Amino acid sequence: MIKAGIIGSTGYAGAEIARILLGHPEAEVVWYGSRSYVDEEFSSIFGNFLNIVDAKCLDDNIEEMASKVDVIFTATPQGLCASLVNEDLLKKVKIIDLSADFRLKDVSIYEKWYKIEHKAPSFIEEAVYGLCEVNRDKIKGARLVANPGCYTTCSILTAYPLVKEGLIDPDTLIIDALSGVSGAGRGAKVANLYCEVNESCKPYGVATHRHTPEIEEQLGYAAGKELTLNFTPHLVPMNRGILATEYATLTKKNGVLPTAQEIRAAYEKYYGKELFIRILGDGVYPETRWVQGSNFVDIGFKIDERTGRIIMMGTIDNLVKGAAGQAVQNMNIMFGIDETSGLKLVPKSL
Structure with missing residues (x-):
């Protein structure tokens, strides 16, 4: 043990x-x-x-x-x-x-x-950045793992294959993300009191949120260059969950935009064998309730041909894949045991 x-x-x-x-x-x-x-x-x-x-x-x-x-x-x-x-x-x-x-x-x-x-x-x-699906081989021999944050895990994984394959211009990337209140921790804070949060939704850390450079650094490795992007988090009145909606300009090849089939192929290339990343079907978009209490990442996308942009959407449970679940997944990799051990948690729908 x-x-x-x-x-x-x-x-x-x-x-x-x-x-x-x-x-x-x-x-x-x-x-x-x-x-x-x-x-x-x-x-x-x-x-x-x-x-x-x-x-x-x-x-x-x-x-x-x-x-x-x-x-x-x-x-x-x-x-x-x-x-x-x-x-x-x-x-x-x-x-x-x-x-x-x-x-x-x-x-x-x-x-x-x-x-x-x-x-x-x-x-x-x-220290190894512990984004399991991206850095698995480095994690195996690590003594010290930096477990990624919740916003960053969701934001990076949602865009990573398209950045890596050059299907989007990463310098045009804009990320809007929603988080449940547990993401702020258990410490007593006036801004997180029930009456302050209930029946409301608010952006915070606008242009200053400290997960921004983490997202830029990791997606920069995928792009092969330094990136600058916009990341805006929002607090919503729910206990747990992250939903990231990301927008970027598609990269044309010979004057033609990538097709939905090419986008899906890129996701399948990187995540097709990943148990904890679920690529949703056409017209199906992520919802926080379908990952609640689990280590899953659900990802969907929609090409907007009118603007030449793509909308990528990802969701995780901020306390599981965004924190504890990913930490245990890292532990499993570090000790050479089944990566999914202890983590086959069925999401709670209610």
């Missing part, structure tokens, strides 16, 4: 990791780390674990944790993982970090967008 520790187990993503690992045939949680709830029963914080988890929350002593586990998930705010990681630690244990500390390869961009000093820049180059 793979022994796992979770730092930040009482946040939404940390609790979701615990939920998934409880159904995992080859892994178990042996350390529920939480600064805020030390010595409290984990099930007293999340009642759904009553009579299922009888463990108490421990502190986040990562050195002690590393002597008792094989992998550590850090489901924590930006800055914490970077302040803890060191060479001695990585010799003992694998780390999957759900924060942004090791996602960006340029430390100056990280510090600009996140407005904090990076505490471990020497590990940035080693």
Whole structure:
């Protein structure tokens, strides 16, 4: 059995990791780390674990944790993982970090967008960006994986094949994305109170959202050049889910736009054998409820011949494929076990 520790187990993503690992045939949680709830029963914080988890929350002593586990998930705010990681630690244990500390390869961009000093820049180059369907081979040998964010996972995977194949002009890419409130974390914030969110929808982080450079960097690798794009997130009154609608100009070949068949062939080329990415049929578009509680990504598209553009649509559960599920998928790859272990979760329709 793979022994796992979770730092930040009482946040939404940390609790979701615990939920998934409880159904995992080859892994178990042996350390529920939480600064805020030390010595409290984990099930007293999340009642759904009553009579299922009888463990108490421990502190986040990562050195002690590393002597008792094989992998550590850090489901924590930006800055914490970077302040803890060191060479001695990585010799003992694998780390999957759900924060942004090791996602960006340029430390100056990280510090600009996140407005904090990076505490471990020497590990940035080693860290592998854990987008499983794209970087699987690199993840296999990694000691430190940077688990992608929810907006970024959905946004990148939705456009990746078309960028990679040169079927769209990536410099024309515009991404509008909607997120459920759990994406903002479990911390108390006035803007996320029920009365502030219910019966409303609002954009935020307009032209400043810190997932923007992450999307640009990863799609830039696919395009073979640096990209600049527009990304606008929106908060909607639902618990969980991401829906990204993306627009780009199609690239003409000999003056002719790509056909829907060519677009579908590109998606099938990259995702046709991927269990967790579902390419929807013609005229079928993604809905958050069809991926809720699962590790699936649903992708649809529509060519607008009138404008010469394509509309790409993708949806994920922000807490599963956008956080905990992808983290467990990364763990499976890192330890050389069935990548789908513990993750064949049927989406909840209601």
